[in-house]
Amino acid sequence: MSKPEPLKSPDTAIMAAPPATLLEIKNLTTYFRSSHGLVRAVDGVSFDLNRGKTLGIVGESGSGKTVLARSIMGLLPKAGLERDGSILFEGDELINLGPKSMRPYWGAQMAMIFQDPMTSLNPVMKIGNQISESIREHLDVTKQYAKELAEQLLISVRIPEAAQRLDEYPHQLSGGMRQRVCIAVALACGPKLLFADEPTTALDVTVQAQILDLMAIAQRERFMAMILITHDLGVVAGRTDEIVVMYAGRIVERAKTETLFSHMKMPYTEALLQSIPRVDQASHVRLATIPGRPPDLINPPAGCKFAPRCNYAQDRCLQEEPPLREASPGHEYRCWFPVDTPEGADALARNRERGTTASGLIFNPPTPALANKQKS
């Protein structure tokens, strides 16, 4: 890696520095028209991301994480799609751009790594060609130079015998190696923003650690911003600057990573964290669960969307949807009875006393069998 040139004077440094904000999402909605009704997959999401920073997006399946990322990149199929709000990338509005106008952004400005490295690589195309494809599309270079660049990229993602690998096909590599190739493809044109959608969910723990380390190094070397999408709070804990927790297409909590873990306000975040088995617990500790499953995005419940599964739920939660409120600068949450507050403690105590929450859920700890019955 080449060292950055020394700056000439403080003045030019200030003038040359681009604005710190890379991506600004305002009130983004993404709906799909279906035969059953309008699916509100992403419903009024706002956040921004600075250059070189990492944002984690966390939530269960069906919370809208993946749709949010694809909506920002403009990768969703047009049929039945309703998209509104604002996506500012380096100050440019992307929301109204079609695939043709998005082409210069894909690969060159923003790139994506997907969960399954086998299906996201072309099985009948050599690895070298898959990497140089986007280099040739975006940069005016010769075929030979693109090939050399591709080899450099394979070396930078630590693939042994890179020169030989260029002529191999994806099926000749293991899952972890394929994911490294996907990273090389994504990094090929030096994007400013990298989306990683569950990049390690399909991999072993040891390979997961290797891939996450590799992405962190690539990010540091290129001063690239990253959006890491996962359902595992363990993965984002040590590797993100900020975390957005999503539920039913909305942000339910957003905070700096340390703040989120130390002062979480949203009962959903707490429930997600508690349901992870931890190695520092003794064996056979009974795990806390989140009963039921995420709501129907066509007819979501009135009030707080999480109330039917929440141990804190009161009557107010069923009628009024809580707005996104600020707990401290940069820390927002969406709850009437937040965790670790007098209101929250009162709500818990009331529910414990009557044995059920306002939505009729048997109070914690619900056995899985009971919780399921309650729902059906």
Place this chain on the structure above:
Amino acid sequence: MAGTGSAHLRPEADSLLRVEDLVVTFSAGKKQLIQAVSGISFDILDGETVGLVGESGCGKSTTGRAIVQLPRPVSGKVTLGDQELTALRGEELRKIRPKIQMIFQDPISSLNPRRKIRDIVSEGLDIWEIGDKASRNQRVDEILNAVGIDPANGDRRPHEFSGGQCQRISIARAMITEPKLIICDEPVSALDVSVQAQIINLLQDMKQRYGLTLIFIAHDLAVVKNVSDRVVVMYLGKICEVGKPDTIYRQPAHPYSAALIAAIPVPDPKVKVSTENILGGEVPSPVSPPSGCRFRTRCPRATELCAEEEPQMREIATDQYVACHFPLSPGEVINFGASV
């Protein structure tokens, strides 16, 4: 690792299932053999949960399948109670099958999409012609209730249920023939964390209620620690370490166990992510596994001895067994160098 030996086996009279010197190979064409499982031994007591852990390709699932004789192991002995499964053929083996059931990783693809879930669950009873129609129906209702599925939904098909519910149905199907042993092959790997916790708790409940014995195969060590009474760490078809989960996780003796434990992401931002202590590389090809200790190619402690001589299982602490020439002493940290 990667050792052989049977020092870790307990007295024969106590065990429900006993696996001795199990060897499974597959043909890879061109006269090459994939050595999936190479002479492993372990035992399970009645009512115990044994966790099998290791990376992909270490032979965990193959071991599980070889126990139910699908496919039959090349050599070795599998004994359930007083019956040697490896010696049984045809109808005799078929009669044993209700006693051993399996639960698979992908709950949706392991249920037939065209059948009603009530029929899927009752199939075992129908095949074995247990009871009359009314009593079978009653039994299906009971078991669906027990796993938390409303029997009123029994006429629905698998696609109408979520992944977690399908896994509950798979558990019901496994439970219906009142098995002694259930082999769970990555039963929660395809599920969300919240649903994963529900299924783990359900398995624990079922175990207590019906006195089950479980083999729990998974690559998530935190999950394995939570459910297991005894953990077997595998690498490339061999056993590295056997012991109680609390012991192995507190002071792993085998470098590979230590590597697996170090790679678990901790859901706490205050715990610094260590990039220095992560095992690099990948599992070598099982067609031509390394000589001696199979882990030596990735092990920072490997010496010539490891290449020449295969380590044997030995007891290193009370009820903790390891197959390594240079095991870690308690509290020792092993450095694998940067992972990437």
